[in-house]
Amino acid sequence: MYFRSNGSIGLCYTCPNRHFRFCQSLLSSSSTEFDAHAVKNLAYTAKQYLYHQGDMNNELFILREGWVMLTRLSDDGDRQVFRSVLPGDLLGFQQHLHGPAVYSAIALLDSVVCKVPNIVRLYSTQPELALSLASSEACDMMLTEMYLTNVTHRSARERIAFMVLELYHRLRLRGLNKGYAIQFPLKQEDIADTLGLTAIHVNRTLHALKDEGLLEIHKHELTILDYDALCSLVGSEFETSVPD
Amino acid sequence: MYFRSNGSIGLCYTCPNRHFRFCQSLLSSSSTEFDAHAVKNLAYTAKQYLYHQGDMNNELFILREGWVMLTRLSDDGDRQVFRSVLPGDLLGFQQHLHGPAVYSAIALLDSVVCKVPNIVRLYSTQPELALSLASSEACDMMLTEMYLTNVTHRSARERIAFMVLELYHRLRLRGLNKGYAIQFPLKQEDIADTLGLTAIHVNRTLHALKDEGLLEIHKHELTILDYDALCSLVGSEFETSVPD
DNA sequence: CGTAAAGTTGAATTCTTTCAAACACGGTGG
DNA sequence: CCACCGTGTTTGAAAGAATTCAACTTTACG
Numbered sequence: 001m002y003f004r005s006n007g008s009i010g011l012c013y014t015c016p017n018r019h020f021r022f023c024q025s026l027l028s029s030s031s032t033e034f035d036a037h038a039v040k041n042l043a044y045t046a047k048q049y050l051y052h053q054g055d056m057n058n059e060l061f062i063l064r065e066g067w068v069m070l071t072r073l074s075d076d077g078d079r080q081v082f083r084s085v086l087p088g089d090l091l092g093f094q095q096h097l098h099g100p101a102v103y104s105a106i107a108l109l110d111s112v113v114c115k116v117p118n119i120v121r122l123y124s125t126q127p128e129l130a131l132s133l134a135s136s137e138a139c140d141m142m143l144t145e146m147y148l149t150n151v152t153h154r155s156a157r158e159r160i161a162f163m164v165l166e167l168y169h170r171l172r173l174r175g176l177n178k179g180y181a182i183q184f185p186l187k188q189e190d191i192a193d194t195l196g197l198t199a200i201h202v203n204r205t206l207h208a209l210k211d212e213g214l215l216e217i218h219k220h221e222l223t224i225l226d227y228d229a230l231c232s233l234v235g236s237e238f239e240t241s242v243p244d
Numbered sequence: 245m246y247f248r249s250n251g252s253i254g255l256c257y258t259c260p261n262r263h264f265r266f267c268q269s270l271l272s273s274s275s276t277e278f279d280a281h282a283v284k285n286l287a288y289t290a291k292q293y294l295y296h297q298g299d300m301n302n303e304l305f306i307l308r309e310g311w312v313m314l315t316r317l318s319d320d321g322d323r324q325v326f327r328s329v330l331p332g333d334l335l336g337f338q339q340h341l342h343g344p345a346v347y348s349a350i351a352l353l354d355s356v357v358c359k360v361p362n363i364v365r366l367y368s369t370q371p372e373l374a375l376s377l378a379s380s381e382a383c384d385m386m387l388t389e390m391y392l393t394n395v396t397h398r399s400a401r402e403r404i405a406f407m408v409l410e411l412y413h414r415l416r417l418r419g420l421n422k423g424y425a426i427q428f429p430l431k432q433e434d435i436a437d438t439l440g441l442t443a444i445h446v447n448r449t450l451h452a453l454k455d456e457g458l459l460e461i462h463k464h465e466l467t468i469l470d471y472d473a474l475c476s477l478v479g480s481e482f483e484t485s486v487p488d
Numbered sequence: 489c490g491t492a493a494a495g496t497t498g499a500a501t502t503c504t505t506t507c508a509a510a511c512a513c514g515g516t517g518g
Numbered sequence: 519c520c521a522c523c524g525t526g527t528t529t530g531a532a533a534g535a536a537t538t539c540a541a542c543t544t545t546a547c548g
Contacts, residue, residue, distance in 0.1 A: 072389075072393070074393070074397070074479060075479050075480045076479060078397045080389075080392070080393040080396060080397065082389060082392070093378070093382060094382050094385075094386070095379050095382040095383045095385075095386060102386060102389070103389075133378060134337070134377055134378045134381060135339050137378060137381050137382065137385065138337060138338050138339040138381065139339045140385065141338075141339075141381065141384065141385050141388065142338070142339060142346060144385065144388050144389060144392060145316075145324075145326060145346070145347075145388060147392060148324070148326070148388060148391060148392045148395065149316070149318070149324040151392065151395055151396050151440065152324060152395050152439065152440025153318070153322045153324065153440065155503075155504095156503080156504075187525095187526065187527090188526075188527070189526080189527095195396070196395065196396025196397065197504075197505090198504075198505060198506080199526090199527085200504090200505075200506085200527095200528085200529090201503090201504055201505070203527065203528060203529090204504095204528085204529085207528080235318060235319050235320060236319045399535075399536095400535080400536070431493095431494070431495090432494075432495070433494080433495095441536075441537090442536075442537060442538080443494090443495085444495095444496085444497090444536090444537075444538085445535090445536055445537070447495065447496060447497090448496085448497085448536095451496085463545095489548100490547100490548095491546105491547090491548090492545105492546085492547090492548105493544100493545080493546075493547095494543100494544080494545070494546085495542105495543080495544065495545080496541100496542075496543065496544085497540105497541085497542075497543095498539105498540090498541090498542105499538100499539095499540100500537100500538085500539090501536105501537080501538070501539100502535105502536090502537070502538085503534105503535090503536085503537085504533105504534085504535080504536095505532100505533080505534070505535085506531105506532085506533070506534085507530105507531095507532085507533095508529105508530090508531095509528100509529085509530090510527100510528080510529080510530105511526105511527075511528065511529090512525100512526085512527070512528090513524100513525085513526085513527095514523105514524095514525090514526105515522100515523090515524090515525105516521100516522080516523085516524105517520105517521090517522085517523105518519100518520090518521085518522095
């Protein structure tokens with residue numbers, strides 16, 4: 001996130017840097033303590049779960065490439081999509097480090113993560129990583145709070161505009177955009193379960209946005225057709241700067 | 245939160261313990277580094293702001309008594325209430341430790357907080373506190389995620405039932421309940437701005453819940469009249485255990 | 489005691505959901 | 519190569535939940 005003088009929240013520009021900083025500190029660490037619990041790289045294919053809600057002994061991951069989605073199934077079958085994890089983001093940290101996972105993590109694209117075992121021991125030997133981790137967590141917290149605000153205060157079209165811009169910006173910060181287009185593995189149902197709408201209504205709204213020339217989703221690729229118009233839908237949370 | 249074998253989330257029983265543990269470690273710490281930056285107690289009266297969104301140089305607080313609410317005003321005047329901070333909870337931590345505050349903190353009751361200056365230095369000298377802090381943050385994260393799920397998947401009456409039970413449980417864990425009653429400083433508008441409803445609709449729904457004998461709010465006191473019925477409204481997230 | 493803030497009520501409107509059904513696409517097996 | 523099948527998307531019409539607007543009542547507080 002970045003902050004304006006009036007305290008309004010802009011999209012998170014330093015956010016991925018926080019993640020990256022944590023990641024890099026970790027990987028470049030030469031402490032013997034850390035060497036003893038070396039970082040492992042793991043590959044997952046699309047549609048594969050990294051872990052399921054309820055799984056025990058979760059560890060901390062850093063997503064190096066791909067796209068991971070965090071979801072949770074309630075008892076009555078409703079599904080909540082919490083957020084997308086993009087390259088450079090952390091995932092897997094929760095209150096009870098080795099308790100049951102609160103949500104499931106599923107790869108939407110072929111993904112590579114590096115697994116950071118024994119975070120507790122890491123803490124004691126490298127306290128500066130702890131601050132970095134906490135800061136990174138606070139960043140995810142802010143993202144979740146933005147979605148909470150988005151869902152409680154906005155209409156369907158505004159919610160979708162927000163979500164699209166949020167994802168686009170995060171990908172762009174990582175250089176994973178192609179001009180105004182990004183790879184977009186989310187189904188309409190995923191959008192619906194993120195924003196608290198029905199897939200049907202997401203479909204209708206998406207169609208309206210396309211007819212109005214704001215954005216287009218085609219073959220797992222999302223293209224922003226009218227960036228400024230989208231921004232004006234979500235208020236002042238996004239800069240209207242033009243991507244390269 | 246506590247966890248069931250199936251991975252569902254129950255209300256956070258260890259959550260306040262996490263906060264308390266952090267608080268106590270902090271206060272009982274005898275490190276010279278910490279002594280040099282002594283903890284200060286501060287008192288606020290009801291309706292007084294601890295800080296406003298956009299304020300710089302925020303610090304970390306622990307609420308010792310009272311009730312603090314975290315809110316945020318958007319550019320178009322909509323207000324989002326993020327959560328209530330209850331005794332033993334942390335507040336004030338955010339990604340940019342000394343950047344502008346993301347939201348405002350207002351005391352709804354006369355409150356006492358202890359202010360923890362120079363958290364960064366604390367980190368380097370007492371890494372075990374860092375883990376405790378991160379864990380505490382993860383707890384708040386889970387609470388926010390529960391509200392997100394609540395708001396996106398439930399009707400007005402279910403949302404209110406959830407919110408009431410959530411607050412009741414957290415207070416009960418701290419021994420701040422009087423049987424099925426709790427002190428309740430929130431206005432109907434506060435509930436509305438938490439749950440993404442209008443104050444008018446909250447009013448109607450609250451009335452319906454009262455007529456059905458589920459709960460009652462009178463003179464800043466909330467009484468749960470039919471605990472089991474409320475629980476059944478929100479699914480399996482709350483235990484149906486009877487308070488003392 | 490008077491004013492402002494908070495709560496209450498009704499009726500009409502709007503947005504979103506629900507249900508039902510059809511369509512498009514990609515992959516599989518015959 | 520085509521028929522088949524499942525998943526994901528599309529469309530329509532009716533029903534429902536929550537909002538809006540406007541007015542009124544009650545409560546809190548100096």
